[in-house]
Amino acid sequence: MATIKDVARISGVSVASVSRVLNNGPKVSQKTIDKVSKVMKDLNYTPNANARALVTQKSTTLGVVIPDLVDPFFASLAHGVEQVARQRNRQLLLSTGLVSAETEMQAIKLLIERRCDVMVVHSKKLPDQALIKLATNVPGLVLIDRYIEEIAHRCVWLDNFEGGKIAARHLLALEHQNFACISSVHQIDDPLLRLQGFQQELKCADVDIDSDLIEYGEPTLQGGELATQKLLASGKAFTAIFVYNDAMAIGTISTLEDNGFKVPSNISVLGFDDVLLSRYSRPKLSTLNYPIEEMAMQAANIGLELLTEQAVTIKHKNYKHIPRLVKRESTSFLAK
Amino acid sequence: MATIKDVARISGVSVASVSRVLNNGPKVSQKTIDKVSKVMKDLNYTPNANARALVTQKSTTLGVVIPDLVDPFFASLAHGVEQVARQRNRQLLLSTGLVSAETEMQAIKLLIERRCDVMVVHSKKLPDQALIKLATNVPGLVLIDRYIEEIAHRCVWLDNFEGGKIAARHLLALEHQNFACISSVHQIDDPLLRLQGFQQELKCADVDIDSDLIEYGEPTLQGGELATQKLLASGKAFTAIFVYNDAMAIGTISTLEDNGFKVPSNISVLGFDDVLLSRYSRPKLSTLNYPIEEMAMQAANIGLELLTEQAVTIKHKNYKHIPRLVKRESTSFLAK
């Protein structure tokens, strides 16, 4: 592969001049530009980004750390970051495979080795302190879907608790009184917060939720089906159900209909996330929109800003997002 | 950020020695190892991958070029490559945003600038010659979902024509005689090939397909709905329909049911791709499995191999894949 030296030698100028035309540097004669450009083309010369990064001490990459690429939710997150990367002329570095604190740390380390200075990190397992320390080392590190007080200005997150409350309000407004809930077994705060918000709002309306009508499952279609079967097996009646995410909610609808219930005329089902799936289900799923793509874009932009601004000026900004209710077909007024 | 020099200075050894412990180099005393390791930890030293790549002239990245990350099909492709990357200790470099020959080329160029030597490329717009030339410059470039005779040993692709035939055989075996087709408006070969295969196999059974019953649309839910409406508007009868992909097929089912048809009892619907969606629809979609994730893994592995083996030995391998019929609920025997 041709180097800058080859180009210099063949076009009969110094490497400095070649470098100048490469970077549209100031003060280069048109003659030199033409000559060098031609040789570059002839040689099929491609500048070495690693060498450039080494000498300029600045990165042209944008990192993103997510558990998985196959989950549409994280794909959207990555997509958001990717858009910013393209727009800002950076290359996307993706690190995945996170199931533990170790792999999360490993993924971040890999990015640091590449001297990636801006990264959007989705971490649920690393302790606060580890993340805080990392943040001091990586100027453009931004956390997504997580809130840590000490680095609040670098956290873009969704208020899950409020999400639960919004869900409750919607179902209450539809005059439901008998609720069930399906939550996720996963060891992260999100499901817990959603459930707590839901219950708190219910309590405000003097409604309680029978503990037999709270079930847990894997956050998948099958998880939703299983949990719903358990709910049904309890023999207790309910007319509305708040489900941890859309995939589970679709499993729930499926199981409900297999058991002779109509959604929403007999039972209303409310999901969470508003992934593509929710628009494809029949009935179309009512859900809470989790604006993950925009959040990811915002996070990436914040990371980029962090590099330039003196962090102080934005230290006290708040990047909390509130999910938005999307009424579609799976929730309706309680039938009298 | 601490460099190897810092580590050397503080631990009182040469940079050469530090480099040796970094690379588990041969012939380093345990004493040196311990001393240096401690300093590295104290300094929170992280080796600079760019500098390493520069001097060793070898990359530790794995590139992937896809149009988009939000399309689950491409997310699966990226996921496949990502798994190989992790497994082989490489970092994933993702380039997206492809709608034209220019952007496809640009995406690939970006990877080359980073001196990425192995890449899985999904390109539909670049001409054969451009790709062939690229392949000679990038040792580990592998094409996915595309077949080019001259570099056949570096193409991992699906036989779409055969897919169409399999679809026809399935529907014929179910005793259908009156067919409709929904294809994609996109300017790529895939939809055309699928349609041709479908028609050819039909012809073998002496069945023809009315040209009014071939419609085109965007390869999305809405595209499927629109195309189906047009089909219905033609007023011609059909009992089975072969749709370009799963998203469209779900749109088709939706529209059919809105118009009083039952799937599959009145009309059978067959999709293509077998994306996650197909398992979430009701009725569950019968479709042709496109093993994109495994294909992506294979492509990545081939790229890696290309780096080591003398290309000759594998020059004549064939990486054609045949889609596999997945019978679920949306196709059934013709009702008498």
Place this chain on the structure above:
DNA sequence: TTGAAAGCGCTACCAG
């Protein structure tokens, strides 16, 4: 077992 030094490809500074 260790260190000195050359150099990977490039940028940026300083002279001219």
Place this chain on the structure above:
DNA sequence: CTGGTAGCGCTTTCAA
């Protein structure tokens, strides 16, 4: 406007 050159952080001979 151009060339010479130091050096980014690292690996890898070659000597010691």
